[in-house]
Amino acid sequence: MPRMALLLRRRFLVAATLIVIGFPSIAPAQSAPLKGELVVFNAGSLGLPFRNLLKAFKKANPEVRTSQESAGSLESARKVTELGKTPDILAVADYAIIPKLLIPAHADWYATFATNSLVLAFRTESQGALEINIQNWYRVLLRPGIRTGRSDPALDPAGYRTLMVWQLAEQYYQQPTLARLLTNASPPRYMRPKEADLTALLQLGELDYIWTYASIA
Template sequence: MASGTTVSRRTYLAALGTAAVGGYAGCVGSATESVFVLSAGSLASTFDDHVAPAFEAETGITVHGEYYGTNAVMRMVEDRTKHPDVIVSADATLLRDRLYGEFTDWDVEFATNSLGLGYHESTSVGRALDAGQPWYEVVRGADPGEVAISDPDLDPLGYRAVQAFELAAREHDLDGFREQMLQRVYTEPEEPQMMAGVESGSRAAAVVYRNMAIDHEMPFFEFPDAYNFSDPELADHYATATYTTDEGYTAAGRPIIYNATTKDGADNPDAGRRFVQFLADNPAILDDAGLTVTTALPESNGDPPGAIDV
C-alpha cells in the first residue's frame, strides 16, 4: 500500500463534494422549501440518516447537505464558492477564527466527540488491538499505508490525529513517535474513502471520531483522555500540541466541539436558524448517532439572533 498524501489540497477543493438530498414530508402540490447545510464530513451520516429525516418530518423543510473537511468548508465560504444557509464545524474555534466578522457573529455549540482508531478486525492490526496490545506499538509496527489519517491541511480530524501522536509520544515516552507516524500513515483527503478503505480491509485502521466508527458499525479503540480530545478539563494539556496547516493557520489542540451558525446573506436564513435550533433542541437524536451531548450543551457564543433560544 502506498503511503503519503496522494491528492493535493487544491485538487480536492476543485472536486465535487458529497451531496445528499432528503425527502419532503409536506403537502401534495406545495413547493418544497429547503435548507442548504455545509458541514464537516464527520457528520455526513449523522445528518443524512438521523437529523435530516427528523427535521424534515417536523418542519417540512428538505435538508440539502454537502460534507467536506472543516478547513475546506471554511475556505469555500471565504471564497464564496458555496453559499450555504447553515455552516457546521468540527472545531468551534476554527469557525470563529475564520468566519466571525465577515460572515457571521454567532454560533451554537451542540455536541462533542472523542478520537481513536476505527479498525478492521480481520487484519493483523485489528487482531493485535483485540488482543490488547498497546495501540501505539501496533500502529508503529504496521506496514506503511496500513493506517490512515484524514488530511490535516483540510480537516480538524487530520490535525487532531497528528496532535494525538504528539501527546501520545509524551504520555508513553515514545521518542520520535509523531514523526515516525507521519512517515508511515496514508493521508486521505476524503473521509468517506478513508472509512471505505478500512471497511474493505485495504486499510487496517484509521484515526477517526467515535461517531464515524458507530456509523459504519466498525470496531473502535478509543484513545485515553490524555489525547482523545474529549475532556474539557484537559483543554490546557491538549493545547500543548499544535499543527500549522499549509495555509498558515496554527491550530492548538482543543476539546472536540461541534458548532453551527447561519451565514449572513444566506438564501434561506429562517430555515437555517430553524435547523440550528433543531440541533440544540434534540440531543437524543445526536446521541443515537454516536455523538456526545454533555450537560454544558447547547451553548451559544457571540450574538445569536432572537430566533435562536439556547
C-alpha cells in the same frame, strides 16, 4: 436577508436542538407553511446525523427544499470564505474554525452542540488486531506492512487532531521522535480529505487502521 430564510434557519435549529436533547417528536409551532431552500454545509463526521435531521425537517415541512454538502470542516469553511458560497447552516467538527475564519465577515454567532472522541479503528482481520492494546498500539502501527489511514490536516480537524494525538503519545509513552515515526508510517497515499472517507477503505480491507471519530467508528 429575506424573512422566510431566517424562519427556515431558526426552525431547523430549534428542531435539531430538540432532537439532540432527546425530544425527536417535538416540532416548533408555526403559523404558516415554510417554503424555500435550506442549504447545509457539514463536516464529514456530521453527515449522517444532519442527513437524518434534514429528512425529519423535510417531512415536517414538505414545501422546503433541502440541500446538503459534506466535506472536511476547513474545506467547508473555505467554501464560504474563498468561494463565496452562502449556506444557511455550517456545521463543523472544530468550533474554533468559526471565530477564526468566519466571524465577523461571514457569521455573527455560533453554538456548540456536541462532543466527540478520536479513536483508532480497525477490523478483526487487520494485521495485529488480536494483540493491539493501549500499551503497544504505536508499536503495531510502526510495523512494516501496516497501512494506517488518516484525514488531511490541511482540510479536516480529525487530520490535525491525529497529529496532536501522536505528539501527546510521544510525551506519554516517553518515546522521542514517535510523532515523526507515526507520520512516516502513514504516508500521503493513505490520507483522504475527510475522516468519513476512510471508513469504506477500512471495511474493504484496503487499510488496517484508521484514525477517526468514535461517532462513526
